[in-house]
Structures are given as structure tokens and as C-alpha cells.
Amino acid sequence: MLLDVNTLLVVTVANIVTLALVSPAVMGLRLGAAARAARWSIVVHAVGWACMIASNFWPETWMDRWLSTMAVAGFAVTHWLLYVALAHWLGPRRFRPAVIALSILTPVGYFAVFGSYALRVGWANLLLAVQLLLVTWACFRPTTTLHGPWRMVLAGGMTGIAVLTAGRGVLGAFTDVYPTFLTPHPWNIAAMFLTSLLPVLMNFAVLGGWHEEAETALHKLAITDTLTGLLNRRGWHEVALPLIAHASRLGQPVSLLMIDIDFFKSINDRYGHDAGDRALQAMGALLRENRRAHDVAARIGGEEFCLLLPSCTAEAASDIDQRLRQRLPAIGADLGFPLDFSAGLAVRQPQETLERLMTRADTALYAAKDGGRGCLVSAESPSPQPEKPL
Ligand SMILES: Nc1nc2c(ncn2[C@@H]2O[C@H](COP(=O)(O)OP(=O)(O)OP(=O)(O)O)[C@@H](O)[C@H]2O)c(=O)[nH]1
Numbered sequence: 005m006l007l008d009v010n011t012l013l014v015v016t017v018a019n020i021v022t023l024a025l026v027s028p029a030v031m032g033l034r035l036g037a038a039a040r041a042a043r044w045s046i047v048v049h050a051v052g053w054a055c056m057i058a059s060n061f062w063p064e065t066w067m068d069r070w071l072s073t074m075a076v077a078g079f080a081v082t083h084w085l086l087y088v089a090l091a092h093w094l095g096p097r098r099f100r101p102a103v104i105a106l107s108i109l110t111p112v113g114y115f116a117v118f119g120s121y122a123l124r125v126g127w128a129n130l131l132l133a134v135q136l137l138l139v140t141w142a143c144f145r146p147t148t149t150l151h152g153p154w155r156m157v158l159a160g161g162m163t164g165i166a167v168l169t170a171g172r173g174v175l176g177a178f179t180d181v182y183p184t185f186l187t188p189h190p191w192n193i194a195a196m197f198l199t200s201l202l203p204v205l206m207n208f209a210v211l212g213g214w215h216e217e218a219e220t221a222l223h224k225l226a227i228t229d230t231l232t233g234l235l236n237r238r239g240w241h242e243v244a245l246p247l248i249a250h251a252s253r254l255g256q257p258v259s260l261l262m263i264d265i266d267f268f269k270s271i272n273d274r275y276g277h278d279a280g281d282r283a284l285q286a287m288g289a290l291l292r293e294n295r296r297a298h299d300v301a302a303r304i305g306g307e308e309f310c311l312l313l314p315s316c317t318a319e320a321a322s323d324i325d326q327r328l329r330q331r332l333p334a335i336g337a338d339l340g341f342p343l344d345f346s347a348g349l350a351v352r353q354p355q356e357t358l359e360r361l362m363t364r365a366d367t368a369l370y371a372a373k374d375g376g377r378g379c380l381v382s383a384e385s386p387s388p389q390p391e392k393p394l
Pocket residue numbers: 231264265266267268269270272276277278279280281284305306307373377
């Protein structure tokens with residue numbers, strides 16, 4: 005079987021152009037910033053290769069110089085756009101200035117030294133390889149919740165292309181075995197073969213990142229109460245259950261405040277449903293702004309909220325309840341009508357499940373309602389038992 009560079013070049017360009025053309029059909033047109041950057045990287049990559057092919061029709065002319073420079077610029081910008089996508093998906097990445105600088109310096113330098121084959125091949129390929137390695141580095145250590153294995157596929161593909169590109173640069177700059185882009189040198193054939201394969205793999209990985217982003221956003225939506233921005237009942241269980249299990253293992257106290265806005269129905273009836281919604285939002289903001297990093301706040305029903313307080317005794321939870329109440333007059337002034345709440349407090353007993361803890365806090369809450377509202381009632385604790393991890 006004969007693998008000639010021309011055929012491989014055609015296959016490479018056909019692959020990349022096809023990917024660029026079908027990507028809107030696969031990914032749709034309404035994309036987030038990361039997926040948009042990733043999709044543009046496919047398009048720019050295709051344009052780069054088209055320029056590279058076109059340049060071969062006018063060898064060693066000004067046309068060649070311009071088209072080849074456009075190709076090099078296309079590859080450098082492709083890497084930069086992949087970096088942008090990774091920064092959106094995985095959080096701020098290192099080496100940003102270097103990646104940007106390389107996407108400018110690489111084509112500018114290439115254009116300037118175009119007259120010397122060794123210089124231009126060495127310059128462009130080695131700088132593109134360095135840039136690719138910097139973008140590869142950006143696949144690691146995510147600071148967001150995205151951490152899927154697609155990052156390793158992308159990093160592997162980019163490392164492969166970086167090594168082959170660097171090899172081309174070294175051969176072109178320091179030897180005479182690689183006189184043109186189409187030379188059938190084994191390294192060039194290997195590079196062209198993998199250049200046709202790796203972009204497909206990398207674009208597959210990009211789809212993995214896009215999928216993980218969408219899945220994470222959907223999950224966030226599923227566990228968030230849209231009105232207050234707090235966790236909803238589903239999210240509450242998802243976050244509170246492991247937190248209780250963790251506290252149980254460490255033998256730490258956990259308190260639960262169950263909070264219910266007083267006379268909420270009459271707020272709706274008297275001031276309208278919008279005012280009721282604003283009251284719920286104000287309550288959500290009050291809980292969000294007054295919780296510590298590990299406290300869990302959720303809206304678990306119409307006007308019912310939960311605040312789970314790890315490492316918090318009954319006295320500390322009661323202080324928190326007081327602190328929340330001190331803010332109520334200011335909130336009422338903002339809303340244009342008074343806002344008050346009743347609360348039930350339960351401190352988790354050894355072996356107690358989340359469900360049982362909530363039932364006790366709820367009973368205490370009803371006692372607060374029966375006792376005239378606008379106050380905190382603490383649940384009566386069942387008799388303590390020795391703690392075993394859940
Ligand atoms: N504006 C608004 N109202 C809601 C929402 N969810 C539930 N409600 C209303 O909340 C009201 C709850 O009424 P009740 O359960 O009688 O509670 P309450 O009037 O606060 O009575 P107490 O708890 O005994 O003080 C109902 O009228 C529901 O329609 C919401 O998202 N927005």
C-alpha cells in the first residue's frame with residue numbers, strides 16, 4: 005500500500021472541511037461561548053488548510069507567500085480558539101498571553117522570513133508546536149465542575165500534532181531531507197496521515213466537552229428553584245444527604261432550620277401574586293446572603309425554606325435565626341409590606357436520617373405557627389443513641 009502525501013493532504017482537507025460544514029447541523033446554531041469558539045476553531049482550521057492547498061498552485065511567488073501565511077495564521081488562530089473554548093469550559097487557564105502572542109507572532113514571522121525555506125518552516129512549525137503544547141496544558145486541572153475524559157482525548161490529539169509539527173520544523177530547518185511541503189519523507193507521510201486522523205478525534209473530543217457543558221447546565225436547572233435561585237427540593241436532597249453522611253462519619257453536629265413565611269397567602273391576596281414572588285425572592289436572598297460556605301439553603305415548597313447548618317449547635321442555629329429576623333424590617337421596607345417567618349429547629353441526633361430530621365423540624369415549625377408565628381421553636385430531641393457512620 006502506497007501512502008502518498010498528495011492523497012493524504014486531500015483526505016485531510018476533505019475531513020476538516022466536511023467537519024466544518026456539518027458542525028452547524030450537529031451542534032445547532034444557538035451555542036454557548038465555549039461551543040461557539042470550538043466550532044469556529046473547526047471552521048478556521050478548514051480555511052487554513054484550503055489556503056495551504058491553494059498556495060501550492062503558485063509555488064515560491066507572492067501569492068504563495070500570502071496564502072501560506074494565511075494558512076499558518078489559520079492554524080495558530082485554531083489553537084487560540086480551542087484555548088478559548090477550554091477556558092470557558094474549565095475556568096481561567098494558564099499561559100493566555102503566550103497563546104495569544106503566538107497566534108500573532110507565528111504568521112507575522114513566517115511572512116517576514118518567507119524567502120528562506122529553512123527559516124520559515126522551522127519558525128512556523130516550531131512555534132505552532134509550542135502553542136499546541138500550551139493549549140494541551142490547558143486541558144488539565146479544571147477549576148469548574150467539568151472534568152470529563154474528553155479532555156484527555158483532546159490533549160492526546162494535540163500532543164500528537166505538536167510532536168509531528170515540531171519534527172517537521174526540525175527537518176525543514178536543519179536538514180535538507182524535507183525540501184517542500186509535499187516531500188514523500190517518512191516523517192512527512194506520518195505527519196500527514198496523523199493530521200488527517202487527529203482533527204477528527206479532536207473534534208469528537210470537542211463534542212464531548214460540549215455535551216458535558218450541556219449536561220451540567222441541565223442538571224443545574226433541574227436542582228435550582230428558578231424564582232429564588234436556591235436549591236429546589238430535588239437539589240436539597242442531592243446536597244443535604246451526602247452532607248449528613250459526612251457529618252455522621254466525623255461525628256459533627258448538624259442543625260436544620262425549617263422556615264415558613266407567615267400569612268403568605270394574605271400577601272398574595274392583598275398585594276398580588278407578583279408581590280408574593282418578590283417576598284419569596286427576598287427570603288431567598290436573605291438565606292443566601294447569611295449562610296456560610298458549607299450551609300445549604302433550599303426552597304422546598306411554596307413558601308417553605310430549609311437551612312442546613314453543618315458543625316452548628318442549637319445555640320448557634322438560634323443565633324442565626326435571630327440574625328435573619330433582624331434583617332426583616334429593612335426587607336419589609338423594601339417590599340412595601342411587612343415580612344415575617346416562623347421557624348422550626350432540629351439538631352440531628354445520632355443515627356437520624358435526613359427525612360426524620362426534617363419531620364422533627366417540621367413539627368417544631370408547626371408548633372411555632374400554633375404559638376403565634378414570628379418565632380423559633382426547637383424540636384424535642386429523641387433520646388440519644390451511640391453514633392455509627394451512616
Ligand atoms: N406568589 C407566589 N405564591 C405562591 C408560590 N407558591 C405557592 N404560593 C402560594 O402560597 C400560599 C401558601 O398559603 P398557606 O399554605 O395558607 O400559608 P400562609 O398563608 O403563609 O399561612 P401560614 O403558613 O399558616 O402563616 C398559597 O396561596 C399558594 O398559592 C409562588 O411561587 N409564588
